[in-house]
Amino acid sequence: MHEKTKALVINYEKCTGCRLCELVCAVFHHGVSNPQKARIKVEKWEWEGLYIPMSCKQCIDAPCMNVCPVRAISRDDTLGRVIVDHDLCIGCRSCVAVCPFGAMGFDPVEKKVFKCDLCDGDPQCVRFCDEKAVDYLEVTREPLLRKREAAEKIAQAHKRGMELSSELEI
Amino acid sequence: MSVKLVVHPFLNDGKELQLEVNGSTVGECLKELIRLHPHIEDKLFDKKGKIRGYVEILVNSKSTYPEELSYPVKDGDVVNLIVFLSGG
Amino acid sequence: MALSRRIAYIDLSTGKIETKPIPVEMRKKFLGGRGLDAYLLYNHSEKGVDPFSPENPLIVSAGLLVGTLASATSRTHVMAKSPLTGLLGSCNMGGFFAPELRWAGFDHLVIKGKADKPVYIYIHNGEIEIRDAKNLWGKSVTEAQRAVREELGDPDVKCLVCGPAGEKLVRFANVMTGVKNAGGRTGMGAVMGSKKLKLIAVRGTMDIKIAYPKEALEFNKRFIEQITTAKVNQTMSILGTPFIWGATNSWGGIRVNNFQYNQLLYADDVEPERFHEIANETFGKYHMAGCFACQVHCRTRYRIPDGPYKGCYDEGPEYTTQGAFASEVGCTSALTVLTGNYLCNQYGVDWLELGSLIAWAMELYEKGILTSKDTGGIDLRFGNDEAVIEMVKHVCERDTYLGDVLAEGGLRAAEIIGKDSIKYLIHVKGMQNLHSDERPTPALALNVATASRGSDHLRSRPAIDLYHLPEAVLRKIYSSPIPYEGPLSSDFREYVGKAWQVFWQEQCYMAVDSLGICKYHTTFLGATLPNFEDWVKAIYFNTGLEFTPQELWTIAERCNNMERLFNLREGLTPDDPYKGDRLVDRYHDEPAKRGAPDVVGSYIDREKFLKMREEFYRYHGWDEKTGVPTEETLKRLGIENEPSHLL
Numbered sequence: 051m052h053e054k055t056k057a058l059v060i061n062y063e064k065c066t067g068c069r070l071c072e073l074v075c076a077v078f079h080h081g082v083s084n085p086q087k088a089r090i091k092v093e094k095w096e097w098e099g100l101y102i103p104m105s106c107k108q109c110i111d112a113p114c115m116n117v118c119p120v121r122a123i124s125r126d127d128t129l130g131r132v133i134v135d136h137d138l139c140i141g142c143r144s145c146v147a148v149c150p151f152g153a154m155g156f157d158p159v160e161k162k163v164f165k166c167d168l169c170d171g172d173p174q175c176v177r178f179c180d181e182k183a184v185d186y187l188e189v190t191r192e193p194l195l196r197k198r199e200a201a202e203k204i205a206q207a208h209k210r211g212m213e214l215s216s217e218l219e220i
Numbered sequence: 221m222s223v224k225l226v227v228h229p230f231l232n233d234g235k236e237l238q239l240e241v242n243g244s245t246v247g248e249c250l251k252e253l254i255r256l257h258p259h260i261e262d263k264l265f266d267k268k269g270k271i272r273g274y275v276e277i278l279v280n281s282k283s284t285y286p287e288e289l290s291y292p293v294k295d296g297d298v299v300n301l302i303v304f305l306s307g308g
Numbered sequence: 309m310a311l312s313r314r315i316a317y318i319d320l321s322t323g324k325i326e327t328k329p330i331p332v333e334m335r336k337k338f339l340g341g342r343g344l345d346a347y348l349l350y351n352h353s354e355k356g357v358d359p360f361s362p363e364n365p366l367i368v369s370a371g372l373l374v375g376t377l378a379s380a381t382s383r384t385h386v387m388a389k390s391p392l393t394g395l396l397g398s399c400n401m402g403g404f405f406a407p408e409l410r411w412a413g414f415d416h417l418v419i420k421g422k423a424d425k426p427v428y429i430y431i432h433n434g435e436i437e438i439r440d441a442k443n444l445w446g447k448s449v450t451e452a453q454r455a456v457r458e459e460l461g462d463p464d465v466k467c468l469v470c471g472p473a474g475e476k477l478v479r480f481a482n483v484m485t486g487v488k489n490a491g492g493r494t495g496m497g498a499v500m501g502s503k504k505l506k507l508i509a510v511r512g513t514m515d516i517k518i519a520y521p522k523e524a525l526e527f528n529k530r531f532i533e534q535i536t537t538a539k540v541n542q543t544m545s546i547l548g549t550p551f552i553w554g555a556t557n558s559w560g561g562i563r564v565n566n567f568q569y570n571q572l573l574y575a576d577d578v579e580p581e582r583f584h585e586i587a588n589e590t591f592g593k594y595h596m597a598g599c600f601a602c603q604v605h606c607r608t609r610y611r612i613p614d615g616p617y618k619g620c621y622d623e624g625p626e627y628t629t630q631g632a633f634a635s636e637v638g639c640t641s642a643l644t645v646l647t648g649n650y651l652c653n654q655y656g657v658d659w660l661e662l663g664s665l666i667a668w669a670m671e672l673y674e675k676g677i678l679t680s681k682d683t684g685g686i687d688l689r690f691g692n693d694e695a696v697i698e699m700v701k702h703v704c705e706r707d708t709y710l711g712d713v714l715a716e717g718g719l720r721a722a723e724i725i726g727k728d729s730i731k732y733l734i735h736v737k738g739m740q741n742l743h744s745d746e747r748p749t750p751a752l753a754l755n756v757a758t759a760s761r762g763s764d765h766l767r768s769r770p771a772i773d774l775y776h777l778p779e780a781v782l783r784k785i786y787s788s789p790i791p792y793e794g795p796l797s798s799d800f801r802e803y804v805g806k807a808w809q810v811f812w813q814e815q816c817y818m819a820v821d822s823l824g825i826c827k828y829h830t831t832f833l834g835a836t837l838p839n840f841e842d843w844v845k846a847i848y849f850n851t852g853l854e855f856t857p858q859e860l861w862t863i864a865e866r867c868n869n870m871e872r873l874f875n876l877r878e879g880l881t882p883d884d885p886y887k888g889d890r891l892v893d894r895y896h897d898e899p900a901k902r903g904a905p906d907v908v909g910s911y912i913d914r915e916k917f918l919k920m921r922e923e924f925y926r927y928h929g930w931d932e933k934t935g936v937p938t939e940e941t942l943k944r945l946g947i948e949n950e951p952s953h954l955l
Contacts, residue, residue: 066605068598069404073377077525082515083375084411094463096486097450098621099597099609178529180536180603181594228776230559234904236776236799263558273543274555281781283836285539298778304540305559305774306552306744306833 055130058166058173058184059192060103061199065183067092067101071175078174079164087157089166090175090184103184105175106153106166108132114145114154114165130189131168139163223249223293228303231263231275246277247289249299264301274304310376310516310851311335313415315955316436318429320503321362321421325436330415334955335853336863337946340415341371342400343822343867344955345387348418349396350874351951359391359495360477360502362422368468368508369416370406371824375516377528378846379535379838380602380826382406384468384485390494390761391502392479392661392717393738395875395887398761399482399496400821402599403489405510408466412512423504428456431510441506448472448654449484456509469507470500471656473704477501479717480661484653488607488623489599492658493739494761495717519852527849531838532603538834541604545596548606549627550580556744557635560903561774563743564635565690566667567734567894570745571902572635577642583625586613586642597623604828612646625649631743632663637670638690647697655704664740665714665721666699668733677727684708719886734894736763737880737887747900748910749774751806754920758810758889760871768814771832774800781835786812789840789857801906803916807923815864819843822867865928866945869937872930873950882921882935889921889935 072088080087090105109115112132115123122138123145125131134145141161146154155164166173168186176186187195227237237257243249254261266272277284277291278300284291293299316327330344338344345367352365367387374381384406390397409415413434423438426445430437443459444452449471457465467485474481474497481497482490491497500506518524535541543551556562560571576582587595590611598605612620625633625645633648634640652659666688672678673688680687684702686695702711713721719738722730734741739762746753751773752765759767772785782796786809795805813832816839820830823843831837840857847853847860855863880887891912899911922932929941942948 063592063594066594066596066598068600068602068605070601070603073375073601074525074528077377077518077521080515081521082517083377083407084513084515086411086513087515097454099487099591099623101597174525178532178603180532181605226776226778229906230555230776230904234906234908272555273539273547273551276539276775278778278781281778283539285537285542300776300778302775302777303555304543304552304833305556305561306771 053188053190055127055189056186057108057130057189057192058105058168058176059187059195060105060184062100062102062183064181065092065101065103066181067094070178071103071184074174074178078169087155087164089153089155089164104151104153105184106132107151108166108168113148113150117144117148119144129168129171132165133167134163134165136162222295224298225249225253226298226300227253227260228301230303230305231260231301232257233259244292244294245289246279246284246291246293246299249293250289276302276304278302310372310518311853313370313410314413315416315418316414318417318419318436318438319421320419320423320427320438320505323438325438327414327436328955330955332853335372338867338870339372339822339863341369341374341383341822341824342385342387342398343818343863344416345369345385345398346867346870346874348416348955349387349389350870350877351953351955352418352420353389355877357389359389359394359397359499362420362503364389364499364502366419366496366499366503366505367416368409368419370409371822373846373850374824375407375410375600376518376850377524378823378825378843378850379528379532379829380599380604381824382600382602383821383824383826384409384491385821385824386468386483386491386496388496388499389878391477391498392495393762393887395737395878395880396761396871397494397496397499398871399491399493400766401483401485401489401491402602402826403466403485404600405466405468405485405489406824407600408510408512410512410516411514412510413514417508419503419505422502426504426506428506429508430460431508431512433512433514444506445475446472449656450487450654452507453486456507460509460511462511465509465511467507467509469656470497470505471654473655473657474498474501475506476704476706476715478657478704478706478715479720480658482656482658484656487621488653490653490656490658492660493764495658497656518850520849524849527845531842531846534836534838534842535829536603538836540834541828544606544828544833545604547580547584548596548608548624550583550625550630553627553630554580560900560907561745561748562635563631563734563741563745565638566636566664566671566732567745568671569902570747570900570907572640574640575634577640578630578634578645582642583608583610583645586610586646589613599826602826604826606828610646612650613643615643615647617647617650620650622646622650622653624653628660628743632659633696636663636667636743637696639693639696640691641693644693644696648700651697651700651704655700657704660742661717661740662700662703664734664743665703665718666696668718669699669710669714671732672725672729675732677725677729678710683710731893734892736891739763745900747895747912748907749800750803750912750917750920751800751809753891753895753912753917754806754924755810755813757891757917758921758924760868760875766827767817768810769832770806770809770813772835773806773809775835776800777835785831785835785839789861801910803913803920807920808927811924811927814868815861816840818864818867819860822864823847862945866947869928869941869945869947870950872928872937873947876936880935882933891917
């Protein structure tokens with residue numbers, strides 16, 4: 051992994067809850083419309099209007115990788131992702147149990163686990179999300195973006211304060 | 221350089237307006253329109269000087285969105301200012 | 309695959325449930341969604357059936373492309389005989405119910421009978437159960453959905469629900485899903501209530517196989533771009549439908565005080581920008597929400613900023629809420645609009661109908677036809693915000709004389725109130741009109757007069773007629789997929805050529821309602837948005853079914869004729885004052901008073917209107933005078949032997 055390596059960056063505030071990411075993910079990987087088979091899922095608290103997309107974080111010290119008894123899960127540092135070797139996978143679902151984000155799926159028909167593979171570098175969820183609630187950015191960019199977003203809120207408050215003081219001629 | 225402007229009645233107190241103006245971009249043409257008919261400005265532009273959300277500008281029947289003001293025009297072009305009046 | 313979804317027949321009286329595949333031949337004739345619903349309604353109801361009787365079938369469906377890759381493939385359709393109009397009852401909504409229904413294995417549900425105690429239907433991966441709803445009955449739209457998810461232990465369950473208004477048989481109660489996705493108009497929620505069916509809960513994890521996944525993905529990318537790059541949808545995705553209201557009001561195209569005026573003055577607080585501001589302040593910068601797979605996201609999330617419901621979460625408002633709780637009732641307060649919006653969503657009632665009825669009652673009150681004795685002491689004058697909110701509750705609860713009377717809908721209420729109250733009721737086929745003034749725009753007037761479910765803008769409205777588009781653009785749209793060489797005019801005040809536009813839009817909307825795609829993704833709102841040529845590609849890549857644009861057009865015609873047959877069977881005649889394809893006298897006799905110079909003084913000329921209607925009938929292949937499809941038309945469409953009872 052190096053500084054040019056990209057990662058999925060989720061900004062839940064921008065999510066409109068439409069679930070197109072789920073649809074295109076399932077179609078891309080399985081040729082079917084079925085959110086159960088998507089690697090990304092928008093968790094919702096509809097009565098409060100909160101939508102939070104959840105997906106694999108491609109952890110460096112990945113619990114799924116560590117727990118796998120047959121070493122079927124490994125890191126692919128070129129793309130910065132954690133991948134499953136289905137030839138080795140015995141379908142024990144230990145990885146499903148330990149993932150802190152629920153990002154490891156299990157297909158009861160194929161009897162295999164599945165997870166986000168970043169679509170080999172062109173994540174479809176990102177491609178279809180016009181709002182950029184899901185984005186694909188160099189890993190070093192995310193903290194910079196977050197800083198800027200947080201600072202923006204302070205900047206806005208500052209501007210409002212200035213406007214108010216000029217109105218009141220303080 | 222002469223461009224034909226066709227203005228939705230909504231923008232001109234209920235009367236369709238057709239006129240010839242000069243300019244090499246939509247923005248320049250509209251500048252001339254506003255000079256000749258200043259009352260249109262308010263309905264066409266928002267407070268920040270952007271074309272309003274309910275107005276779309278077509279050049280030769282093709283949308284200029286999102287370029288809008290910077291969209292180039294040439295002699296003989298027809299510019300339509302349409303309005304998303306709709307009633308539902 | 310997308311064609312493998314089944315139809316279920318559910319009898320709530322006997323508990324009998326039967327499911328069947330839907331033959332491809334039926335798909336080729338009626339697609340799915342609204343189109344196939346029209347076939348099912350005509351085939352599963354007897355002439356003159358009482359809308360509240362067990363024999364009135366409630367038909368719920370997902371469109372043919374729901375859940376697949378064609379932009380907003382989210383739409384649920386519901387059909388039955390309407391308790392409001394006695395004619396076609398039909399409503400269509402976005403949200404997330406229809407895709408879930410398909411993932412659970414079904415496309416169409418035909419629900420008959422009546423349960424002896426409140427029940428709900430639970431559909432899960434091919435299984436259907438009728439379950440006790442005693443813990444859900446009486447609950448609001450969102451409370452009921454929350455409770456059933458808890459009961460079933462699954463936060464991903466999606467529901468189609470009738471609120472307290474439906475339970476109390478308010479004749480214009482909605483079916484709802486989520487917070488505000490509403491199947492409004494024609495009272496389908498009351499039909500649910502009459503069957504003691506509180507809700508339908510669905511959950512599914514079954515594959516919908518996409519015929520050509522790679523091509524469908526690429527097609528969808530382009531399709532979405534075509535939709536979202538249109539300026540009208542860019543504006544829509546920031547302000548939602550209220551954006552239309554602002555310009556239209558300043559022009560003079562909004563109904564005010566029960567259609568006595570056509571422009572709301574002092575409207576600053578109910579302008580679209582104001583609602584945008586409130587959403588920014590109460591929810592945040594990113595406050596727009598979308599229906600399934602839609603990138604336009606026109607739904608605003610907000611919290612009520614003040615008043616007794618301060619802090620309550622809700623979605624909206626829409627153009628029609630501004631009409632219902634501002635202009636029509638003569639109010640100018642954002643808080644009244646948002647409070648009305650919230651209450652209607654919770655009660656599950658059609659705010660368009662309700663706001664208009666309250667406005668009507670206000671005019672009756674001001675004219676002395678209703679007295680304060682009738683209103684229970686409420687000072688029902690135009691502009692009384694509190695009175696409006698009080699009336700919303702009384703109608704939904706049916707707990708006062710006037711509330712109970714209005715809950716019966718306009719025509720029945722007029723009969724009860726008597727005097728000349730009917731004179732002031734603004735309706736077509738017993739359904740209240742959208743809060744826009746169609747007097748300056750003959751095309752829109754013809755649309756509301758002839759819409760199959762009563763006065764309505766979502767069945768055939770050529771809304772782009774008001775845009776003043778160049779004639780060449782109109783020509784391009786309206787001469788495909790069927791050639792048209794007649795006149796077309798950019799002038800919205802014209803009568804010529806408009807009948808064809810209305811006829812054309814009618815086929816357009818039927819096509820997308822049967823496919824399950826949102827109308828904002830059609831030429832409803834923008835000249836460059838997708839069309840028959842694009843939908844046949846979407847159908848092919850997703851389902852493998854091959855149609856030409858002309859064939860798709862013919863299917864739409866067939867489905868529209870099925871709806872026509874139903875309406876004719878239930879008593880529609882062109883000039884019937886209650887069930888006709890006609891406008892109330894105010895359209896013809898009272899010229900518009902306010903607005904732009906080209907609006908003031910406008911009215912619909914009776915003779916020209918009738919000529920336009922004849923022309924419209926002719927395009928349909930209906931008799932010019934009686935509006936009845938000719939034998940030749942029925943044969944051409946292959947529906948000369950209906951009901952055929954094939955499904």
